Amino acid sequence: MTTFSLLPAPASRQMRTWLCVGTILATGLLSMQLSGTAYAAEDETASLEALEHQMAQIQEQQKALQKALMGMQKQIAAHRAALTHGGGSSATQSAVSGSSHHTLTTARNTTTGSGTGHKGWSPETGSEDVGIESAGTTATAMNTPHTTGRHVTGPDAQPVFSGQDDHPDVEAVIGHRAEDMISRIAENSVGPHARETAGGQAAGALGDHGVFHMGPVTLILGGFLDAAAVVENRHIASGTFNYWQAMPYPNESRYHTNNFEGSARYSRISLMARGNVDTHSTISGFFEMDFGAGAATTDAYESNSYAFRMRQAYLAYDNSDLNFHFLAGQAWSMLTPGRIGIIPRQESLPETVESSMLAGQTWARQLQFRFVKDFLQHRLWLGLSIENSATLYDTTGFTSSDGTVTLPNGKTATVSSNGTGLTNDAPFSNEIAPDVIGKVAWDPHWGHYEAVGILHFPHDRVASLGQGHNNTAIAGGGGGSMVLPVLPHKVEVRLAGLAGVGIGRYGSVLLPDATLKADGDVAPIPSIQATGGVIAHPTPRVDVYGFFGYQEAGRRYSNYGGGAYGYGNPNYSNLGCETELSTLGCTTNTRSVMEATVGAWYRFFKGHYGTVEAGAQLAYSRRDAWKGQGGGPDTSMSQIFLDFRYLPFQ
Structure with missing residues (x-):
């Protein structure tokens, strides 16, 4: 034949x-x-x-x-x-x-x-758990x-x-994960996050454990049990989640005392459901939760009963024929730097033990409708995201209560309202439009590169008896990030930054977006934030990292009838900042916060039962205030973080 x-x-x-x-x-x-x-x-x-x-x-x-x-x-x-x-x-x-x-x-x-379908170490992802x-x-x-x-x-x-x-x-x-597939196609020498559960990364289950098939739907479990503690030379009642703007100056007694605090509240669980719509399209849903919220019944002296909270909850649709991707729900903002294309669960986040990650880190988790198209065999990505807006105001100098601000001309400006019904009793800013975010990502054969831009529209209303008017400002900014695989899957350098006006809340320090002029008009505050780091994986069981982060807010102030208003006004009194319990005044509008940190993770158990790892981190932070009468004070803080973590599905 x-x-x-x-x-x-x-x-x-x-x-x-x-x-x-x-x-x-x-x-x-x-x-x-x-x-x-x-x-x-x-x-x-x-x-x-x-x-x-x-x-x-x-x-x-x-x-x-x-x-x-x-x-x-x-x-x-x-x-x-x-x-x-x-x-x-x-x-x-x-x-x-x-x-x-x-x-x-x-x-x-x-x-x-x-x-047999068992997993092994993959040079493409740097992970021992990549499976089929x-x-x-x-x-x-x-x-x-x-x-x-x-x-x-x-x-x-x-x-x-x-x-x-x-x-x-x-x-x-x-492959079990979308990001595994993209990394194999893109071949940018970066790949998925090599230790995706270190720090804030938990991306879902790997390998063949934690994966269940229910008819046409696949369920994938993820998450970890976490026991973390911090020792610091200042007393800040925020645990392993740093709130740098609460860092005390010498006029407060908590500046002069050390502090220890530990908790398991940042233990995390995630669930992904995924199914195939047709030959070319896939639908998936992702939930991620922890216990980071502090409920009214939280008792730090006995039960330590922290509340279950939603971190992420979204659906995603992916079409390989059109190379189109859609996401709807609460997820990491598209402003957050990534590692591969524009893909959920592949954000470029520091592996730090501290839950707030790093000063100057760009991020938010919020509702969004994201549209992404990729070209050139998954190397060029274009994304547009419509995201929930929330303006963070500073009203220093003004008399304010429950979202209303009394202006020096006798009028009233309304910038927010307290939540009602099923919403917690806390300020929610007035917003006239969502934030609009655009991103372009490029994955050549070496490295990952991004450019990003945002438009934000802070809004308020000024009124007097029987009349009033609305004010809307146009704010926004731009920036970018890159991941440089100096030694692919062994050593990488990460750089990221964002600058603009009215976008301070997108940084970990939570500097304000805007303040008010004396007449009540919105005044967006300029800001800049940047991070850089080196991450090494000397062995499959050890990660070592070093990061530096910086965030700064500019001045926006006005003076009216002998009164000082706004952010960073040089007429504010800082005369009492250096004396404990002084009554001379210490306004301390934050000018900048920086953090330098080093740390390591070691996985001492790893197998089909999951992974047990330990982490240690040393951090130094510094907070500087805008100068006023009496100068511009500064303060610093040193911290040691320790963590034990069990990842049953990875």
Whole structure:
């Protein structure tokens, strides 16, 4: 019988060559593991390091093999499509389908090594927990090439190459996480967050534990149990969540006393539900909660009963045919720096133990409607986000109560109202429009780069008896970030910054967005914030980091009839700032806050039961005030953070 090949001769030779290489690699992996096991009897620690190094090298070779196999799949798909449109025979199409099936099955077996679907260390993500679907699920997809079904596509899976939409021929290897797929395609040498649960990152479950299938929907558990404490040389009753504007000056007694506080309140749980709408689109929902809220019944002396709170809750739709992505719900603001494209759960956040992360860090978690399109094989990303607005006002110098401000001309300005009904009794600012945020992200072969801009519209109403008018200001700013993989998956440098007017609340220090002029008009306050850091992963079990952050607010003030108003007014009195319990006055509008910190995480247990890790961090912060009468005081604080964390699903 004569056998016909639809592939060009070089492609056929290339396929045979790579299949041979795959077989050799699989055999080599088995022999290396056996030799490593024998060596472990002599020196267990040294053999583990040798195995990890060998596995890393083999995985790099497997990566090249997978790329070649995907190229072959594309060639097969192209030939099949040409034959289909050109009236090729069914026998010929079956031959192509068989070739595709054989190629991808080989890729699966080469990747997993044993076909068991167990996870291993991946040089692409720097994670020991990257996994694929179980062998049973994948094998079923491979062995039923002509059965109509729904493909896992979009950012949650490898691309599907099929000649006919209603009769898919090839099912790709399925990754558990969308960000795993994007990192393999983009190849920016950054990849997903290598330690995604360090600090504020918890991105969901990895590997084959914490993943449940309920019909067409997959449920993925994530989160951790956290026990953290801080020792500091100033008393700030905020625990491991720094509120830098509460950092005391010498006129307060808490400036002169040390403080210890510990809690498990930042333990976290997350749940993702994901299903396939059709061949090219995926829908997912994500919940993330912790106990960070302080309810009215919280008792710090006995029960320590902190309230369950929503961190994130959103739905996401991803379409791999249109390269379109939509998100609706509460998530990290699109202003937050990222690591790969414009993808949720891949924010570039510092790995610090402190829950407030870092002074100068740009972030918010709020309602948004996000629209993203990617181009050039997932390298260029454009995003537009409509997000909830909330103006943070400073009313120093004015008499204010419950959101109303008495102006020196006798009129009243209303900037906020206290919540009612199911909303807590706290100020909610008057807003006339949402914040509008735009972002462009670029993922070349080396590094991740972003540029971002925001428009904000602070709004108030000024009234006297029987008449009044509204005031709206246009505020906003711009900035950017980058992640530089100096040594890919070993050492990286992160830089980020944002500058503008009326956007201070988007920094961790929570400097004000705006103040009021003497006539009640809105006066947006200029601000700038920046962070930089170096993160190293010397071994798969250890992370070491160092960060520096800075945030500053400018002056916006006015004087009327001998009175001083606004933010940073030089006529304010600071005469009593240096004397404990002084009554001479200490206005202390914050000019700037900086923080320098170093720390490390060590994972001393890691396996199918999850990960147990410990972290330690040393931080130094400094707060400077705008100068007034008596000068401009400053204060500082030193802190030691300690943390033990159990991540059962990672």
